[in-house]
Amino acid sequence: MITITHYLVLSAILFTVGVIGVLIRRNAIIIFMCIELMLNAVNLSFVACAHYLNSMQGQLFVFFTMTVAAAEAAVGLAIIVAVFRNKETINIDDINIMKW
Amino acid sequence: MLNLVALILLFPLIGTVINGLAGKRLRKETVGYLACGAIGLSFLVSFMVFIGLLQLPPDERLFEKHLFRWIESGSFISAAALQVDPLSVVMILVITGVGFLIHLYSIGYMHHDKGYHRYFCYLNLFVFSMLLLVLSNNFLLMFIGWEAVGLCSYLLIGFWFEKKSASDAAKKAFVVNRVGDFGFALGIMLIFLTFHSIDFTEVFSAVSHGNFEKGSFTVTMITLLLFIGATGKSAQIPLYTWLPDAMEGPTPVSALIHAATMVTAGVYMIARCNALYLLSPFTMTVVASIGVITALFAASVGLVQNDIKRVLAYSTISQLGYMFLACGVGAFTAGVFHLMTHAFFKALLFLASGSVIHALSGEQDIRKMGGLKPHIPVTYKTFLIGTVAIAGIPPFAGFFSKDEILLEALVRGNFIYWSLGAFAALLTAFYMFRLLFMTFHGECRVDHHAMEHLHESPKNMTLPLVALAGLSFVGGFFGIPGANALEHFLAPVLGGHGHTEVRGAVSAGHHGAWLPYLMMVISTAIALVGIFLAYQMYIKKPGLSKKLAERFRLIHKLLLNKYYVDEIYDAIFINPTKKISTQVLWKVIDVRMIDGSVNGIAWLVGRIGSVLRHLQTGYIRNYAFYIVVGCILIIVLAVFGR
């Protein structure tokens, strides 16, 4: 029998993988994909909770999360394009003027 | 008609705003007539309010006009509301009436000044504040007016601020007044603590319902604190020193503010609070003593001064002392009566002296005057009327009011008050006639340069003089003994019943009915003696005064230097304050401690920052790492921290 805990642990694993990806990768696009992965992990826990609580709200929330993810992807990728145009790189270690 | 009372305040305010904002671009005539018109309209409305008040039965002559809710904080409520009763009506009539004449006079006197519009702006603002002071129905609004007249006084004393002496005098007036205002403010707070209200009607009705026994400590404290405020504003010992210096301002200002109206604010306030003062015999003694000592003290200094305005300044202090004496013995009506007549003749004297100064192109030293009588006849005649009035010769205004004060001092007070007051009256007659003789009679000591320009003042300056001379002549008949119209009018506020008791006691009892008439004869005789002495010393034997001065050199020097009070204040208060400020407050507390701690904190933050800024690597992954660590910590706290 698959319980809600299975799904939540899976979600946690996916989320952690996404976090580690953000922390160790330097390619901005990959980092972006890791963020999408984290969003998906959360979506999974929403749907799982909705199913085991006999509720619809989790599914509806996934719907809105996807909207935000889409908007974020569009703007974020536009930023990456703009950065690449200026600095000829998408390695975020080359983009380090955000300091003193 | 009583509803119009707000207009009395509105007109001068409009004048101030227009002259203050646009005065520079208006023509001089417009500025002057605008200011005069504002005060003139105010006077007309005041008169209508007066008529309106007269139509009410005497016991109901109290009208309150609520303007707007002003401050409400917890149980503290202060409305902006005006109060019309006989006392405030007398005050607004005097203020707007005399004020109007002085405005008119100023048009001519200030004509050549480049700060013309500024002058009229301040003058209108002053009238507005003074009216606010006397019309307010609670202590706080009165305090606003009280402070505002102090501000206007500062601005007008320092009107010619390019002169160092003028700006110094302005500062002095402001600081000395601040001492008094501090006492006044404390008094108001104590009133609120005691009565839980600052409305005149509520406070006084609480008092009259007998919630406080006679001589209660709280009431004594309140009245003493209020009296400290009064000594500041009304130039009584020990806070009188600013008034003689205030003569640095333009002469009409001296006439309006430092003689006729503002300095009487203290007398008005004490008369307003008579219910409180009557409860505290100790304070009454203090008020009367300070009053009579001031009267004598200032009169003695006035004997030897050589500046025409300074003599008048000391006479003002002396006359204010009389008013406080009257208040101190419980004869508030007599005090207000003298306030009114004094406003007339002192304004007249100041304006006439201004006319003299104007004629002599700015000369103020009476040793360089003399023999001016044929040259400026109108000024002479009006000055003479003013001098006779202040000296106390019947039937001029000063006679009746001063005589009444002396009579009350004897009947209600004691013989010492009377004898000191009478002696001060002798000195008053002497120094005023000395001033008159030295200015207008005898040989001419004017230098040639000024002589060429010697001229009588223009019509718009002599007209107010004549009007004020008329008032000085008839002003006394409002309070003539036997048919005292002023006293009946003021009775609802100032409690005329006490007065009639005295009269009754006088006519029926141990003194006998002849006392008032005897007193009249005596005070007239005193005045005549003073005049005679002055005549002997300055007309008959001009050298006598010099001989006397040499004979009593020590006293003469003491008087000439005003008892060294300024120097004593300098040594006791001002220099130590300066020294402490410089040596301790500035060089140790401010530079070392305050600047040191501020700079030290800034230095410390800078050092810490220069170390911590290495955390800011600029690498986004680094920041993300910190965020994750932070998230973990927060979750740990949320789970295990409960």
Add this chain to the structure above:
Amino acid sequence: MLAYLFYIVAAITVTTAVYLIFEKNPVFGALYLIQTMVSLAVLYILLEAQFVAAVQIIVYAGAIMVLFLFVIMLLNLDIGEETKNALPYQRIPAILMGIALFTIICIVIRSKLLQGKQDQYTTAFVQGVGNTKLIGNLLFTEYLLPFEITSILLFVAAIGAIMLAKRKL
């Protein structure tokens, strides 16, 4: 049967996710992510959320990932792009932190902190009405305002993307 399906799909999901974060070539990375999302869609179906599963494939695996691939190709990056590594010492702590995060999340899951209220939409009820119809009903009645606001969000995002990516306006 369904339990086996869950374990298989979960294993695929995690494997592709891990492949994603260690993949040098972004194009392959994107493909791994698409596989992750498709597996998630399968899990959604297992959880009786058919509409969400469909949207997951259409929007995520379809639209968003195509956008990613499009940008990758637009930039035409070399595979050995990640030359500069300014924070080599952060690799091990990052992985340790990830493990710590996972541990703490598991603790939260096990500790009865997460509790919810049972609602009325039981599986039988949802199947009676139809999952898509139910979501549609809710979106256009109870959740109409947030739904309309998302349209503004998308509109603004479109404008922002154009503003940022365009060379000269």
